[in-house]
Amino acid sequence: MSRQVVRSSKFRHVFGQPAKADQCYEDVRVSQTTWDSGFCAVNPKFVALICEASGGGAFLVLSLGKTGRVDKNAPMVCGHTAPVLDIAWCPHNDNVIASGSEDCTVMVWEIPDGGLTLPLREPVVTLEGHTKRVGIVAWHPTAQNVLLSAGCDNVILVWDVGTGAAVLTLGSDVHPDTIYSVDWSRDGALICTSCRDKRVRIIEPRKGTVVAEKDRPHEGTRPVRAVFVSDGKILTTGFSRMSERQVALWDTKHLEEPLSLQELDTSSGVLLPFFDPDTNIVYLCGKGDSSIRYFEITSEAPYLHYLSMFSSKESQRGMGYMPKRGLEVNKCEIARFYKLHERRCEPIAMTVPRKSDLFQEDLYPPTAGPDAALTAEEWLKGQDAGPLLISLKDGYVPPKSRELRVNRGLDTGRRKAAPEAGGTPSSDAIHRLEEEMKKLQATVQELHKRLESLEETVQAK
Structure with a gap:
């Protein structure tokens, strides 16, 4: 039965094609940190890589077309004071990226069109609230300027980036140990988490309630990761008691037994899952090994169908995944x-072999576009909405007004001290200005004393 369903799938012959040498990004010093994140984030404009950096944490941002050898003095994003652990591009603005670091902060950055010409040290906003290192950052898929972060203090914070404030907190009473992974549902109503206490939880973040949870989805002791897939299901990756890598599919309403559980191999690397809701394909990338496996998820038993595997000789230190609107649809x-x-960073294209050069509508249903469906305020008040879909028939062209409209919301963090045009400054802004004046006055007094001292010394001679 399983074989028959897979054989009839249009994705059965999907194959991976590594980019040629001149289409790779060479001479990048990928981070040596042992943290289990992808270390890479991409969108239709940029590729960002977490790198080794002296004296703090940094990551490299390159325009997608700037392939080849990367200058060792290439400007980097370098505002963190300790290694960067995770990065994520904003789904509603291709110039905005968030980073989480061992310095306990989350920073949101704005990358100029064309990429960096100078090192970027000043974030748009710094989000401070965690007491230990921040290992996970994830943007809300449909609400504008909503960002989630998870730290090793076992706390999840949800931020309104526009105001720089933490608007929701899930404390250590929800997760008593280290959080391994967090994933938003497609409409952003729920989050799915995996934790070192061996539990996977489905959580309504606005209420702070655990909707469902599963103890020990995998028997092994190594980290579990969990992601939402279609039709109210979640997919988990983990290890068996005999340390074999496993993938399992679960119905969130009936978590007693998995819909499907498959053992893969005995490699030790954590499997990073990437789900494509347009094709219902999930890709499993093993950190530290050299394979990408892919499975198709269907609504009928046996639910999870193995399709194929892309393998190469060299192991992967991390992996980035391009949003659908950044793909070449004319090449299937x-x-x-x-x-x-x-x-090195090497692009790998997953392609369906087709003879026709025409747009293949069955491969590219309407996909999530760059516009937010909700404001942060609407989502916080309880509204939910799926992504606003766009057609890829004529390729993806970014809207012209995007930067201005989105950045106004982001800029509020930067402009908190500045009064609105024609308005009066807030009491917070006045307080900050007074503090600044006191510091300046103290500096002037110090310099005045030093000048007097120097004059006395000169006169004595």
Whole structure:
């Protein structure tokens, strides 16, 4: 039965094609940190890579077309004071990226069109609230300027980036141990988390309530990761008691037994899952090994169908996943990964072989576009909405007004001290200005004393 369903699938012959040498990004010093994140984030404009950096945390942002050898003095995003652990591009603005670091902060950055010409040290906003390192950052899929962060203090914070404030907190009473993974549902109503206490939880973040949870979805002791897939299901990756890597599919309403559980191999690397809701394909990228496996999820038993595996000789240190609107639809490309080697980033295109050059509508249903469906305020008040869909028939063209409209919301963090045009400054802004004046006055007094001292010394001579 399983074989018959897979054989009839249009994705059965999907194959991975590594980019040629001149289409890779060479001489990048990928981070040596042992944290289990992808270390790479991509969108239709930029590729961002977490790098080794002296004296703090940094990551590299390159325009997608700037392939080849990367200058060792290339400007980096370097505002963190400790290694960066995770990065994520905003789904509603291709110039905005968030980073979480060992310095306990989350920073949101704005990358100029064309990429960086100078090192970027000043974030748009710094989000401070965690007491230990921040290992996970994830943007809300449909609400504008809503960002989630998870720290090693076992706390999840949801931020309104526009105001720089933490609007929701899920404390250590929800997760008593380290949080391994967090994933938003497609409409952003729920989050799915995996934790070191061996539980996977479905949580309504606005109420702070655990809707459902599963103890020990995998028997092994190694980290579990969990993501939402279609039709109210979640997919988990983990290890068996015999340390074999496993993938399992679960119905969130009936978590007693998995819909499907498959054992894969005995490699030790954590499997990073990437789900494509347009094709219902999930890709599993093993951190530290050299394979990408892919499965198709269907609504009928046996639910999870193995399709194929892309393998290469070199192992991957991390992996980035391109949003659907950044793919080349005229080449029947249904996914693209950015594989991190020790000193190189290599794009890998996943393609469905087709003879026709025409647009293949069955491969590219309407997909999530760059516009937010909700404001942060609407979502916080309880509204939910799926992504606003766009057609890829004529390729993806970014809207012209995007930067101005989105950045106004982001700029409020930067402009908190500045009064609105024609208005009066807030009491907070006045207080900050007074503090600044006191500091300046103290500095002037110090300099005045030093000047007098120097004059006395000169006169004595």
